Amino acid sequence: MLAHLFHASKTGVGMTVSAATLGVALSAPIFGGLAERLPRKRVIVASLACIAIPTLLAATSTSLAQLVFWRFLQGIAVPGTVAVVITYIGEEWPPERVALIMSFYVSGTALGGFIGRVSAGIVADRFSWRVSFLVLGTAALAGAAAVAAWLPHGRRRPPPTGVRLSFPAQVRALFRRRRLVATFAVGFNVLFSLVGVFTWITFHLAAAPYHLSTAALSSLFFVYLVGLVVTPAAGFLITRVGLRAGISGAIVCSIAGILLTLAPSLPVIILGLAMVCTGVFISQTAAQSHLRVAAPAEARVTAAGLYLTCYYLGGTAAGVLPGFFWSLGKWPACVAFIVTMQAVALTIALLGWRVPVPLSGTGMAVTADR
DSSP: OHHHHHTOOHHHHHHHHHHHHHHHHHHHHHHHHHHTTSOHHHHHHHHHHHHHHHHHHHTTOSSHHHHHHHHHHHHHHTHHHHHHHHHHHHHHSOHHHHHHHHHHHHHHHHHHHHHHHHHHHHHHHHSOHHHHHHHHHHHHHHHHHHHHHHSOOOOOOOOOOSOOOOHHHHHHHHHTOHHHHHHHHHHHHHHHHHHHHHHHHHHHHHSTTTOOOHHHHHGGGGGHHHHHHHHHHHHHHHHHHOHHHHHHHHHHHHHHHHHHTTSSOHHHHHHHHHHHHHHHHHHHHHHHHHHHHHSOGGGHHHHHHHHHHHHHHHHHHHTTHHHHHHHHHHHHHHHHHHHHHHHHHHHHHHHHTOEEEEOTTSSOEEEEOO
């Protein structure tokens, strides 16, 4: 629709998506450093309001460049909500319940993403694309009001101890932590897998023998609802088996789902996509929960911001890198590449999330899964 209205190429219109993800990737670590010492709830509410403003202003765009600009500002404001919420959950619930609560949050993001896609498409089809942005902006303001009314302020955090590092020094210190670097790498792979599969399989299913229409391809996102149901249950299970075991099972589920998309049967392919979504959402729950134990208390928002940067860079890369493999061997080559990336992420999680714990009364250490 936008390509027709603005007489733009598909690549140009695609910038309305890339601009938002780029804004998130650029602002997440900086926002994390600025928000580190501020009250969590105040930052979350202000960020939600700041997301709503460019969303509403996007409806006034008279050119594609203006629309891309407002979308970029949307992305800039997102980390103030996402990075701080991840930290808020880690601080406000006991360690044994963080994974469960994080799974509810991840399910909320999945539900919001699904409703946003469906409602925006319906409103744009019945009214106009401008009304879609007005509806989404109004919904964001309502969300900000709801969070302001219902979200507890949280515990008063103790004042920081020791020397306060500058933001660049803090970032360098975080990248020296093996467990954090491993978590960032897993986060990169989480969105890479989801975007890579759902972007490039559309070319596969639009071709023979499936010949799916644009509407049919769009309906593939209904499989998100499967992950929405399964993720909270998996979050409860992770609290029992541990984060390493949880993410191992999630990545194996994703790999199995990706391999199922090679089947000639469309129902089997849809089952595979549902497994991919489920595995990715559970992996996201485990990775974000692991930030609590991997990041120092005085730099958790900064760590969450860096995680978001890696997460969205993974999504950006997934729109480009599998294309080289598509040119070599179509969808089977893309599957081989994405499965390899998943296997690498599994190896990183298993090795990077190991915690040396001293044995009582000895100088030796064992590996524990916390």
